[in-house]
Amino acid sequence: MDTLEHIRQQVRADNYEFSLHAERERENEHILVAEIEQSVASGEMLEDYQRIRGRERETAMKCSFCDGELEERLVQHEYRWEGKLFVFEDVPARVCRQCGEKYFDATVVKAMERAVLGQMRPKCVLKVPVYTYADVAAA
Numbered sequence: 001m002d003t004l005e006h007i008r009q010q011v012r013a014d015n016y017e018f019s020l021h022a023e024r025e026r027e028n029e030h031i032l033v034a035e036i037e038q039s040v041a042s043g044e045m046l047e048d049y050q051r052i053r054g055r056e057r058e059t060a061m062k063c064s065f066c067d068g069e070l071e072e073r074l075v076q077h078e079y080r081w082e083g084k085l086f087v088f089e090d091v092p093a094r095v096c097r098q099c100g101e102k103y104f105d106a107t108v109v110k111a112m113e114r115a116v117l118g119q120m121r122p123k124c125v126l127k128v129p130v131y132t133y134a135d136v137a138a139a
């Protein structure tokens with residue numbers, strides 16, 4: 001099986017994850033998870049990193065930025081969408097012991113996206129103080 005077909009199968013099965021870095025990019029660019037999945041389903045591969053393919057099983061357990069060990073943890077995630085901030089508590093993630101990067105399963109990102117897009121009623125709503133740095137520095 002070629003690499004692209006393998007990736008498509010994994011995406012169809014929700015067997016993939018978002019690094020925190022990728023998730024922040026997705027939120028900033030207002031890209032829906034469905035749009036990413038659609039582009040994987042119909043797009044073409046621009047780069048094929050042989051190195052990663054050979055280490056597939058191993059990399060799933062290690063940080064793709066620094067090779068550090070990952071541990072399962074519940075984390076807080078600040079989800080930003082269209083200028084709004086949403087806080088998710090106790091989100092299951094794999095966290096790098098070395099650099100702190102977080103990895104979320106696709107199903108986890110989809111659940112947060114459903115809550116935000118579906119305007120699900122939150123547990124509570126916080127008021128957050130906001131400062132402009134120049135005002136703070138001048139004080």
Ligand SMILES: [Zn+2]
Pocket residue numbers: 063064065066067068096097098099100101
């Ligand atoms: Zn790391």
